[in-house]
Amino acid sequence: MLKPVNILMVGVGGQGTILASKVLAAAAQAVGYDIKVSEIHGMAQRGGSVVTQVRLGEKVYSPLISEGEADVILAFEELEALRWLSYLKPGGKLIINNQQISPVPVLAGAAEYPQNIIAQIQARGINVQVLQALDMAIACGNAKSANVVLLGALAKNSPIEEKIWKDALAATIPPNLLEVNNAAFTAGFTAGTAGR
Template identity: 80%
Template sequence: MLKPVDILMVGVGGQGTILASKVTAAAARAVGYDIKMSEIHGMAQRGGSVVTQLRLGEKVYSPLISEGEADIILAFEQLEALRWLPYLKPGGAIIINNQQIYPVPVLAGAAEYPAGIIEQIKDRVADVQVLDALKTAVECGNAKAANVVLLGALAKKLPIEETTWREALAATVPPRFLEVNNAAFTAGFNFGAGC
């Protein structure tokens, strides 16, 4: 029997959350999960929030995850991690890219980017993993592979074989980018190990 898993992927436009959700869905489908997915793009092309809700199970009826029900939050940016934290269930896990991307109000000087976000989250959640996905992706050969570094960390928490993830990655990523993405996935899967 496949254990149900609710995953919330949160980030900012341009960070590759959609690709990460497509690879996750492909890997989950390959092992027999029923999947429902919902994507929300809030001015994504201008650095706005992008949220993908992925629900995996034997049979899933709704794509939406209610507050307090996500098993895992995969956060591509610190402020988005904090913003969506109320959706994490008690005992859930959060994986955070330590990158900070300033939203328009901060860039315009109308607001300040909150300090100590990681510490605030660690005070409230026991299972927190923080990666420097951008730095790791650069070491692997392409900054745009930061999303796949995070995907590797997520893969470690799901009951899907590593080979299935790699097949899903190969089916989703253009062949010319596969080598760097495989390296990025390995680095995330080994939790922040370099390339």
């Protein structure tokens, strides 16, 4: 029996949340999960929110995750983590990239980027893992593979074995980018902490 899992991926346009969800879906499908995926793009091309809801199980009827029902939130950016935190279920896990990308109202001077987001989240007693995914991706050779670093950390917290994830990565990533993305995945997987 495959245990149902609800995963919310949140970030901004250009961070690769959609690609990450495709790799996740391919890995889950390979081990027999039924999968439903819902994508929400809020002016993604202009740095707006991109939210991908992924539900896995024996049989999944709806792609939508209700508030308080996400087993894992994979946050590609700090403010998006805070914005979607109410979707995390009690005892769920938040994996967060410590990157800050200012939304349009902040860039326009109409709002301020909230301070100490990670400390605020940690103060609530949430099971949170913070990764410097952008720095790790740069160290692997490509800043754009920060999404795959985060995916590696997610994989460490999943019931799907590492080889299946690597196969899904190879099936999704263009061959000329596979080496750097494999390195990014391994970096995230190594840094990932399973459970609490």
